[in-house]
Amino acid sequence: MESITLRRFTDGDSVEELTRLLHRAYADHAAAGLVFFASYQTPEDTRRRLRKGECWIALEQGTIVGSVTVTGTYDTPPGYPAPTAAGSFWQLAVDPSRRGTGLGSRLLTLAEARIADLGSSRVVIDTSSQAADLLAWYGRHGYASIGTWKWDVTNYDSVVLAKSLLP
Template identity: 80%
Template sequence: MESIIMRRFAGSDSAEELTTLLHRAYADHAAAGLVFFASYQSPEDTLSRLDRGECWIALEQETIIGSVTVTGAYGTPPGYPSSADAGSFWQLAVDPARRGTGLGHRLLTLAETRIAALGASRVVIDTSSQATDLLAWYSRRGYASIGTWRWDVTNYDSVVLAKNLAV
């Protein structure tokens, strides 16, 4: 893990490489029939999603092996169960070959730290109600369900999860 560098995504980085990572990272869910947007989004979609926050990438020997995009102000659609003081993150992804190494936890910690630095006292995310592995992973890291939501770019109901950030 010492050879892994975490830094902001830059204009010189490849949206295609990041999109390919996202597709690989979410492929198991897609194979199980859960259509996470990250499993099929285009490089243009990736860039659009990056424009809504700070994208951080994990690099090993100049190859993108992880990512997360964060924001301190999370604009949500009407009815979404979130509070005004919440930030969020999305596109949390780890190369499948790096699973179990702690990289996901490092990216999550980075996301929470950046969200707090951006002024949010709480983080709100959502994931598929059928992704029991992800729900358990987030639960072990202090996230609790606060409601449900249905996005028009997925084929499942989402569980909305929240965690209060340390001040």
């Protein structure tokens, strides 16, 4: 893990490379029939999502092997079960070759720290109700279900998860 550095995504970084990482990271879920948006988004979709927050990338020898995009507060659709002024993150992705190394936990810790630094005391995310591995992983990191949601870009119901960032 020492050879992996975390830093903000910059204009000089490749949106196409980041998009390919997202496709690889979500490929197992796509193969299982779960249509996560990150599994098929275009580079333009990636650019649009990058503009909504701070994107952090994990680099190993100049190659993007992980990412997460964070925001201190964000606008949710009407009815979305999130507390006001909660922060969020999305596109948390780890290259399949780096799974089990702790990189996902490292990116999650970074995301939570940035959300707190940006002024939010709670974080809200969502993931597929059918992604038992992700639900268990987030549960081990202190996230609890607060509701459900159905996005129009996926083929599943999402579980909305929240965590307090207060000590």
